[in-house]
Amino acid sequence: MAELLDAVLTRRSYPRVTADTPSTQELLRLIAAAGRVADHGGLRPWRLIELRGDDRVRLGAALVDASGRTGVDAERLAGKPLRAELLVAVVASRKVSPKVPAWEQDVAASGVGHLLGLLLADAGWGVMWRTGPFTRSRQVSDMHGLTEKEELLGWLYVGGVPVELKPGSSPAIDPAHFLSTP
Numbered sequence: 001m002a003e004l005l006d007a008v009l010t011r012r013s014y015p016r017v018t019a020d021t022p023s024t025q026e027l028l029r030l031i032a033a034a035g036r037v038a039d040h041g042g043l044r045p046w047r048l049i050e051l052r053g054d055d056r057v058r059l060g061a062a063l064v065d066a067s068g069r070t071g072v073d074a075e076r077l078a079g080k081p082l083r084a085e086l087l088v089a090v091v092a093s094r095k096v097s098p099k100v101p102a103w104e105q106d107v108a109a110s111g112v113g114h115l116l117g118l119l120l121a122d123a124g125w126g127v128m129w130r131t132g133p134f135t136r137s138r139q140v141s142d143m144h145g146l147t148e149k150e151e152l153l154g155w156l157y158v159g160g161v162p163v164e165l166k167p168g169s170s171p172a173i174d175p176a177h178f179l180s181t182p
């Protein structure tokens with residue numbers, strides 16, 4: 001328990017990461033754990049997409065296409081997915097259910113994203129969950145091969161922790177501020 005608390009309390013996002021990345025095998029090991037989130041009806045309404053190499057270039061092109069930007073602005077946008085060698089797209093993959101509405105399914109999908117980020121951080125990787133104004137554009141959905149029932153929740157940008165940024169943690173919160181009675 002102390003170790004879990006410590007892992008959560010010391011997690012921080014890394015806006016810059018090095019080119020090292022976890023292997024697909026390592027990712028799978030962590031996904032097996034992240035996929036244990038509370039999930040109403042056990043629908044598993046999520047999936048993850050691993051983007052490496054040229055996948056990130058294609059994502060950049062899709063962002064530019066969606067934005068309509070040109071010139072330097074387009075180049076800047078195209079370069080965004082290149083900030084890490086590995087991006088893990090977190091996808092809300094809603095299932096047809098008479099019992100579990102879409103929002104509940106999205107909560108489970110979001111939980112997988114947070115847990116995977118935490119597990120990657122605990123394994124020593126630098127992670128940052130990112131989105132942007134074109135995350136839910138048709139061009140970006142198509143690039144990921146999403147179905148009509150699927151929507152992106154963003155990407156975990158994953159890489160090595162730059163030595164100069166280690167160690168650190170997110171600012172503490174005042175828990176009393178977030179807990180009340182009805």
Ligand SMILES: Cc1cc2nc3c(=O)[nH]c(=O)nc-3n(C[C@H](O)[C@H](O)[C@H](O)COP(=O)(O)O)c2cc1C
Nearest residue numbers: 011012013014128129130131132153154169170171
């Ligand atoms: C769904 C989601 C999308 C996010 N998108 C961005 C983003 O596009 N850009 C950004 O700077 N931070 C984004 N963040 C916040 C960062 O991931 C990070 O949590 C924040 O910078 C605070 O740092 P910390 O995690 O170390 O507390 C997002 C977080 C979530 C959960």
